[in-house]
Amino acid sequence: MRIDSRKPKAAALSAALTVALLTGAGATDARAATLSDTVGSTPSEATLMQPVDYRGDGFGSMQEWNASMGAKRDSLEVRAQIIMNMYGDYATDDERAVLQGCIDGAGSLLTMEEVDAKSAELDELRSALEDAKREALEAAAAEAEAAEAVQASYYNAGSGSSYASAAYYANGSGLTRSSGVNNYNGRRETYYSSNVLYHHRTGEWTQDSEGFWRDSDGYYVVAAGDKAQGSTFTGSKGECKVYDSGCAAGTTDYYTGW
Structure with missing residues (x-):
């Protein structure tokens, strides 16, 4: 009886291949685990890999x-x-x-x-x-009211009430720092101090010699609650442009650096 000498060799070769494959698989698994750990350490990537539960959010x-x-x-x-x-x-x-x-x-x-x-x-x-x-607008209004009261007291102390009223509400220079309030063409004019209410565009404007803020086109910067944003009109100081609201109808508030 002949013995097939190839069978032991084939068995040995199969065993060797099995060991090699197992060893290679282990190395591959190790590399895969390392890669998985690396990806998992980046929250944004891990989140992006998660499926969206659109049905749970109520979508078809x-x-x-x-x-x-x-x-x-x-x-x-x-x-x-x-x-x-x-x-x-x-x-x-x-x-x-x-x-x-x-x-x-x-x-x-x-x-x-x-x-x-x-x-x-x-x-x-x-x-x-x-x-x-x-609250900021109320504080500014209170400040303007206080300035108005002080100025009224000043005029009343030096002259009769009728003269004081005319000088106070219709002075020839328009709104000034000393008057605080002025009437012009049916509108009550007063001011906002940029030291109290710093408009987010104040850095774009320039103060003139009287302390009024002017935009790049030379318009006086004002607030007017009854006029459209960006609209222009004539005030006691000259041409005005509306950049804010928050004041009563019929009132023009000039932005100043006072």
């Missing part, structure tokens, strides 16, 4: 989820920009940073929960800034 397809998410991000960015434009002058540095973060980072929010949380934060911030603006 990923396309619907993407469309809604995009609209929410855009809305968040626009709302933050509007609040910054309207109330940025009355915000603290931290509040402005929150608004700027929504403007710059709305597109990087990855879940509906993140967008909704930022939206709620914006609502609370806007409410707080509305209160801050109202």
Whole structure:
């Protein structure tokens, strides 16, 4: 009987190949584990790899989820920009940073929960800034009223009441720092001090020799609650341009550096 000497050799070769494959697989697994650990250490990449639960968010397809998410991000960015434009002058540095973060980072929010949380934060911030603006305007109005009372007292102390009234409300120089209040063409004129209410565009303007702020076109910078933003009209000092509101109808508030 012949013995097939090839069988032991084949068995030995098979065993050697098995060991080699197992060893190679172990090395591959080790490399895979190392790569997995590396990827897992980057939160942004790990988050991007997670599937979106669009059904859990109430959507029938990923396309619907993407469309809604995009609209929410855009809305968040626009709302933050509007609040910054309207109330940025009355915000603290931290509040402005929150608004700027929504403007710059709305597109990087990855879940509906993140967008909704930022939206709620914006609502609370806007409410707080509305209160801050109202308080600042009330303080400015009180300051102007006090200046008016002091000036009225000054005129009344030196002359009769009829003369004082005429000089006070219709002086020939228009609104001045010493008068504080002036009537012109049916409008009551007073001022906002940029030391109290620093408008976010103040850096673009220039003070003239009397301390009034002028824009690059030479217009007097004013607030007028009953006129459209950007509109122009003639005041006692000259041509005015509306950059703010917040004062009563029929009132023109000049921005000054007094």
